[in-house]
């Protein structure tokens with residue numbers, strides 16, 4: 001559980017005492033009319049997160065394009081070995097321009113892809129945290145909020161739930177047929 005400071009809206013592990021950031025005394029319980037402005041301020045933060053998610057996705061897509069171009073050039077850097085006449089032999093030409101482009105594309109593209117993915121996932125989670133917290137603050141009328149499950153936990157939960165339900169349905173079908 002973490003508690004938002006009502007002044008600076010930073011989250012802390014403590015739920016009472018002074019806020020470590022601004023010193024305001026933490027007081028989680030909210031009056032009805034206090035909820036709206038706090039929720040609005042928190043919601044505004046998601047705009048920044050949305051931009052960062054877009055940046056991450058752009059890096060991801062551009063990076064992936066570079067990786068694909070790199071792979072194509074990797075294929076192109078195999079040159080026909082002219083010296084062997086009996087059979088066709090292709091050798092990787094390490095000193096060719098194609099090989100240089102391939103290396104650049106795969107390394108720079110790979111890094112951009114990984115960075116973009118991590119960046120997008122990280123800020124998507126931050127956005128989810130705000131949405132989750134706002135929902136809890138509204139419901140509980142308190143600035144103390146629980147931990148937001150990651151999207152992977154949500155997926156895992158959803159998948160295992162679906163499997164359980166399918167198993168249960170199959171069992172029921174079997175029981176009905178046996179009757």
Ligand SMILES: [Zn+2]
Nearest residue numbers: 005008019022
């Ligand atoms: Zn504070």
